[in-house]
Amino acid sequence: MSVKYENYLRMNKFPHYWCPGCGNGVVLKAFIQAVDELGWRNNDIGMVTGIGCSSRASGYVDFNTMHTIHGRALAVATGIKMSNPSKHVVVFAGDGDASAIGGNHLIHACRRNIDITLVIINNWIYGMTGGQYSPTTPTGTIATTMPYGNVDPDFDLASLTIGAGATFVARSSVAEPVILKNYIKKALTHKGFSVIDAFSNCHIQWGRKNKFGDPVKLVEHIKSVTVSAAKAKKMNAEELKNLFVTGVLYEDKDKKEYSESYFDMVKRARSQTKGGR
Amino acid sequence: MKRAVVANGNEMVVEGAIDAGCRFFAGYPITPSSEVAEGMARKLPKLGGVFLQMEDEIASIACAIGGSLGGEKTMTASSGPGISLKQEGVGLACIAEIPLVIINAMRGGPSTGLPTRIAQSDIMQARWGTHGDHPAVAVCPGSVAECYTETVRAFNIAEELRTPVYVLSDAFLAHLSTKVELPGKEELKIANRLRPTVKSEEYYPYDTRFGDVPPLADYFSGYRFHVTGLNHDKTGFPNIDPVLQESEEERLINKVLKRQETIGTYENYKLEDAQIVVVAYGSNASGAKEAVDAARESGIKVGLFRPITIWPFPSIPFQKVAASAKQIIVTEVNLGQIVYEIERIMLGGRAVTEIKNGNLIFDTRHPRSSAELSTVLQANGTPIRPNQILSQIKEVA
Numbered sequence: 001m002s003v004k005y006e007n008y009l010r011m012n013k014f015p016h017y018w019c020p021g022c023g024n025g026v027v028l029k030a031f032i033q034a035v036d037e038l039g040w041r042n043n044d045i046g047m048v049t050g051i052g053c054s055s056r057a058s059g060y061v062d063f064n065t066m067h068t069i070h071g072r073a074l075a076v077a078t079g080i081k082m083s084n085p086s087k088h089v090v091v092f093a094g095d096g097d098a099s100a101i102g103g104n105h106l107i108h109a110c111r112r113n114i115d116i117t118l119v120i121i122n123n124w125i126y127g128m129t130g131g132q133y134s135p136t137t138p139t140g141t142i143a144t145t146m147p148y149g150n151v152d153p154d155f156d157l158a159s160l161t162i163g164a165g166a167t168f169v170a171r172s173s174v175a176e177p178v179i180l181k182n183y184i185k186k187a188l189t190h191k192g193f194s195v196i197d198a199f200s201n202c203h204i205q206w207g208r209k210n211k212f213g214d215p216v217k218l219v220e221h222i223k224s225v226t227v228s229a230a231k232a233k234k235m236n237a238e239e240l241k242n243l244f245v246t247g248v249l250y251e252d253k254d255k256k257e258y259s260e261s262y263f264d265m266v267k268r269a270r271s272q273t274k275g276g277r
Numbered sequence: 278m279k280r281a282v283v284a285n286g287n288e289m290v291v292e293g294a295i296d297a298g299c300r301f302f303a304g305y306p307i308t309p310s311s312e313v314a315e316g317m318a319r320k321l322p323k324l325g326g327v328f329l330q331m332e333d334e335i336a337s338i339a340c341a342i343g344g345s346l347g348g349e350k351t352m353t354a355s356s357g358p359g360i361s362l363k364q365e366g367v368g369l370a371c372i373a374e375i376p377l378v379i380i381n382a383m384r385g386g387p388s389t390g391l392p393t394r395i396a397q398s399d400i401m402q403a404r405w406g407t408h409g410d411h412p413a414v415a416v417c418p419g420s421v422a423e424c425y426t427e428t429v430r431a432f433n434i435a436e437e438l439r440t441p442v443y444v445l446s447d448a449f450l451a452h453l454s455t456k457v458e459l460p461g462k463e464e465l466k467i468a469n470r471l472r473p474t475v476k477s478e479e480y481y482p483y484d485t486r487f488g489d490v491p492p493l494a495d496y497f498s499g500y501r502f503h504v505t506g507l508n509h510d511k512t513g514f515p516n517i518d519p520v521l522q523e524s525e526e527e528r529l530i531n532k533v534l535k536r537q538e539t540i541g542t543y544e545n546y547k548l549e550d551a552q553i554v555v556v557a558y559g560s561n562a563s564g565a566k567e568a569v570d571a572a573r574e575s576g577i578k579v580g581l582f583r584p585i586t587i588w589p590f591p592s593i594p595f596q597k598v599a600a601s602a603k604q605i606i607v608t609e610v611n612l613g614q615i616v617y618e619i620e621r622i623m624l625g626g627r628a629v630t631e632i633k634n635g636n637l638i639f640d641t642r643h644p645r646s647s648a649e650l651s652t653v654l655q656a657n658g659t660p661i662r663p664n665q666i667l668s669q670i671k672e673v674a
């Protein structure tokens with residue numbers, strides 16, 4: 001059945017602010033399809049974003065939305081979730097927002113395993129501010145603040161978040177929107193902290209400087225640097241060098257979710273007569 | 278019924294917050310405010326509330342902002358370096374108009390400074406610490422008991438004005454254990470934010486139809502709306518129209534200025550016939566009172582003006598006092614902060630009652646003061662002793 005997008009979007013906010021062909025729209029569309037398939041009510045969903053092109057997503061969806069400050073979306077979302085633990089809280093963030101300025105909040109949200117879904121629109125660049133390098137800008141490529149080629153090693157956000165304790169981590173890209181939708185759907189229903197590392201095309205700020213100014217060519221390039229987990233199994237380390245594996249990379253259904261642990265503690269505290277003065 | 282307890286300032290802040298209805302706290306430990314977090318960690322779970330020790334102070338204020346949008350009365354607490362880290366969040370709460378209480382148990386020095394020692398050196402930070410034009414409200418308890426009553430009042434102002442409010446205590450009050458008498462709970466006035474009553478299709482988060490402080494809906498309550506730190510219109514969406522932005526920026530500040538006579542509390546102590554006026558606030562005011570009493574015993578006509586609300590500064594009441602004074606002595610545990618406000622007022626700098634179309638509208642009721650100004654300042658980590666203030670009183674008498 002086809003999705004009635006107008007049920008989820010603030011139609012009066014269109015045309016959107018993103019460049020023609022930008023991957024942000026593809027990720028947002030996949031997210032809305034996932035919400036639609038789940039049948040969630042708009043009233044029950046909160047979307048929190050930081051600052052960046054990708055973070056403008058919160059303005060377009062007809063949920064309880066907040067566009068916060070750069071890097072802090074997960075911390076605000078933690079407050080929203082803990083004050084309304086039965087509701088669905090989603091964060092959309094750029095690669096810089098999530099892993100540079102917001103890196104500390106990212107690892108601690110993972111560690112707590114709080115039931116929030118984080119969708120990182122990972123376009124390998126600071127799009128909004130004009131193409132400065134981010135922690136995921138591929139080493140050797142050009143950015144306005146790395147005009148001679150990026151010397152910084154780039155971050156693998158899936159490994160980072162798995163290591164930090166997230167209990168659902170998947171990587172996909174705008175090159176495979178249906179698969180992306182399925183992973184987002186899984187992430188949304190996962191109880192615990194879930195991460196989608198969604199490779200996306202910023203052909204304007206990363207692409208143009210690196211011979212991928214055409215969005216189609218850049219999406220093709222994203223395909224060429226990613227490989228599905230199934231295929232990766234049959235490849236050796238040498239072949240996998242410089243490739244990013246896509247798929248559900250980690251899933252743990254046993255680790256206790258944070259708000260549940262917290263409110264269990266509340267029950268214990270309330271049944272105690274001593275302590276807590 | 279009045280309640281007698283033995284407690285320190287931090288514990289009284291906790292008590293005040295709980296009695297004001299705070300059920301959500303997010304913080305990060307730092308001397309000398311840590312006992313506020315510890316107290317909330319003990320109390321909130323028992324009340325079904327949320328206590329979160331976040332990864333840093335930036336996360337703490339961000340989380341408290343989220344909790345407030347989630348419908349709770351929320352608080353964060355810190356000192357010195359932690360308050361500096363919170364500044365971007367303060368600005369977000371100002372422009373998004375999110376009620377929030379920030380406890381700052383002030384400590385000495387810039388940077389790590391004098392962590393365990395008293396200072397009153399964040400007075401101007403509370404006014405101007407975050408970037409951009411913004412409203413500022415800060416209250417300054419003068420005793421352990423006032424740590425309780427002023428925290429309650431801070432929540433009330435935050436809720437009524439939809440704005441962040443600082444409680445500026447200090448290392449001395451924070452750790453001073455003493456017997457205090459608290460008002461009975463039934464005597465407390467508790468304010469709650471205005472929530473919308475209109476149909477959800479007619480709700481806008483910055484709609485001034487119902488006054489200059491628009492009703493704020495809780496997230497997930499059926500009123501779906503958007504909040505942003507960008508300048509916005511009544512619907513909450515980004516807007517850069519100069520005409521609208523001028524009036525909205527002015528509204529943010531005016532909502533505080535227009536209520537300054539009710540928010541701006543102060544204490545006049547032995548001022549009726551005073552020719553010398555000591556200005557002191559916070560814990561430093563108790564030493565100043567002792568000095569005034571001692572000077573009175575030797576026949577000097579001296580009194581104390583004690584601002585309890587430090588921002589907006591109670592300038593109209595101060596002007597009244599200053600008009601008839603011959604000498605004004607400002608004492609504060611820093612190297613000069615509120616003294617600049619005092620001097621401005623004495624030189625004829627009047628209270629601003631409103632900002633209108635880019636013009637400051639001044640209160641014209643009170644004349645300038647011809648008194649002479651002197652100071653007793655100290656920033657070495659120790660309290661100013663009553664004797665230091667007394668000798669200055671004698672010096673100018």
Ligand SMILES: Cc1ncc(C[n+]2csc(CCOP(=O)(O)OP(=O)(O)O)c2C)c(N)n1
Binds near residue numbers: 123
């Ligand atoms: C504290 C702070 N520092 C810097 C900025 C400027 N800034 C805005 S967006 C951005 C980077 C955005 O990059 P990313 O998070 O990858 O999002 P994208 O625009 O690529 O979607 C920066 C540095 C800011 N708004 N706030």
Ligand code: SF4
Binds near residue numbers: 017018054
């Ligand atoms: S600058 Fe890049 S990320 Fe931003 S809207 Fe344009 S293409 Fe998208």
Ligand SMILES: [Mg+2]
Binds near residue numbers: 126
């Ligand atoms: Mg980016």
